Amino acid sequence: MVDPATEEIDLRGELTRLVSLAWPVVLTQLGFMGMGVVDTMMVGRLGGDAIAATALGHSWSFAALILIIGVGQGLDPLFAQAFGARDPDRAGREMFRAFWLMGLMCLPMVVHHNLAAPGLTLLGQPAELVDRASQYASILSWCVPAMMFFVVLRQYLQGKGQMRPAMWVLVVANVVNIAGNEVLIYGRFGIPEMGIAGCAWSTVFVRIVMAVVLLVLSWREFSSVIPQWRESFSWSELLQQAGIAVPVGLQTGFEVWAFQASIVLMGWFGPTAIAGHVVAINMCSVSFMVPLGISAAASTRVGNLIGARLEFKRAAWTSIAMGGLVMTVSATLFVLIPEYLALLYSPNDLAVVAMATSLLPLAAFFQLFDGTQVVAFGVLRGAGDTRVPSLASIFGFWFLGLPAGAGLAFGLGFGPRGIWLGLTLALASVAFLLLFRVRYTIARGGFPVE
Known part of the structure; x- marks a missing residue:
């Protein structure tokens, strides 16, 4: 009997398989x-x-x-x-x-x-x-x-x-x-x-x-x-495992630390800016759980297929498309009804609502890139490609996004929106770099771990 986890299937079957893996993680x-x-x-x-x-x-x-x-x-x-x-x-x-x-x-x-x-x-x-x-x-x-x-x-x-x-x-x-x-x-x-x-x-x-x-x-x-x-x-095999797993740990850490740093930067604009920023980040975090689940599903699916020496191109691109589609829905809501969404979090503080409302349209673009990059990272992780994607993520956040955000916010007078423009730039750059890396990894046949 064919193991469904390692079976090559059509597009509809691939979608079904990915959804079945993703929803429990979500x-x-x-x-x-x-x-x-x-x-x-x-x-x-x-x-x-x-x-x-x-x-x-x-x-x-x-x-x-x-x-x-x-x-x-x-x-x-x-x-x-x-x-x-x-x-x-x-x-x-x-x-x-x-x-x-x-x-x-x-x-x-x-x-x-x-x-x-x-x-x-x-x-x-x-x-x-x-x-x-x-x-x-x-x-x-x-x-x-x-x-x-x-x-x-x-x-x-x-x-x-x-x-x-x-x-x-x-x-x-x-x-x-x-x-x-x-x-x-x-x-x-x-x-x-x-x-x-x-x-x-x-x-x-x-x-x-x-x-x-x-x-x-x-x-x-x-x-x-x-x-x-x-x-x-075995020290040699332990080092080999660390060489695969630790870069992902550092990438995850540096990404989270970048968002924590954005809160510190936002704090220089006062408590209302922090509160509005936290409301917007929280809304993004809730919708982010869906592509995060798809990312885990993609990592498992791609890894299973590579282990079975089977083609994983369809699984990779299908999962990335799913992540982008899901985030398109939340991005649309952020553009169409930002004030209503902000009121759900802070009904009694209109200043915080106004701040969050001004940030949510930017968060819409942020969401599209965030969903793409997290699922692409899951695909690459399953393929055994962890070091280069991790470096791309660290570069995007710490050498591009945060410096640009600080420059826009404080140097060019964009205020709190400048920090969000920087975060969006970071996620956009990481998303595009990882998409190119996915193409390369597919052409290479992945990075099988022996």
Whole structure:
């Protein structure tokens, strides 16, 4: 019987296959966003300072965790191509090798979490927030190993085309998160009220639960490759894996850090500019979850086909077209009804609404390029091409987009819109560079990982 994951199919079949892979990932990513929204809402009852301190602590933590997530995504070609070649033992060795790689990253990540106080002080954050924010980040260091385990196992399953286990884990996680926050933030069932520290401990517990539940749901797959752990450690093969995965981690990190830097730049225009910017970014983030899911699907599909020594051109271009089409819908809404969308976020502050409304038409172009580049990156990741695309992304954001945005905003008087023009320029340049790279990679036949 032909494995559907590695079968060459027509356009309609390709669309069906990609959608079946993408939708659970989209819901998983929305689940992650949902936990953040719930945390903000439940901490919000403690006042504005509590929200600000939690946001600072989370931002400090996420600046490091994004590297874990990115390196995990960089494992996609290793897993997908191994499963495409019908070599589960090789995929198992890569999984246990990834645990070694993540283990080497663990200590620096924990240290980073515990340096929040001097780090936030150095960045000029308000002293009245730094103490609570640093406590929040320090507590989150306890879940770094669980987060690493979850990410590796999730990517292993995605390489096999099993996207749903992580989705169900996020359903459980959101329920546990609400209950944990209620008990630990406000004090219930004899447990003392802990405030934002309770929110942090709830997050630690939830992430441990996520790792355990994912292991339980995938125990059959995991246990079948346990014997491979004995052959997993090899310095040469570990370095080879790092050479594929770490560039993706750096690319993901530098992209997220670029958006964090844009918030700092926007802050020089005052709190209204920051608020409007955050509203616009949040709307872009919600719609971005769909092409992000398509990107994961494309990475798995392309990797499976390359592993099976089959043509992947149709899968590559179909997925990129899907990403562009989806973002065209959200871009149209940003152009046609920007004020209405902004009012959903800030109905009581018309200055923030006006700022967000002025940015959303620019966000429409931003969306088109963002959807294209993230799916193209997924295609290239699945094909085993990670280093050149990562350099293209870093160049687009840090050597082109951010400097241009700062120049337009402060030098040429464009104001906050200048920063968005810079971000749009960054995404446009990355999108075009990656499209050319996709053409080259298709012509080359991919970068098979042996």
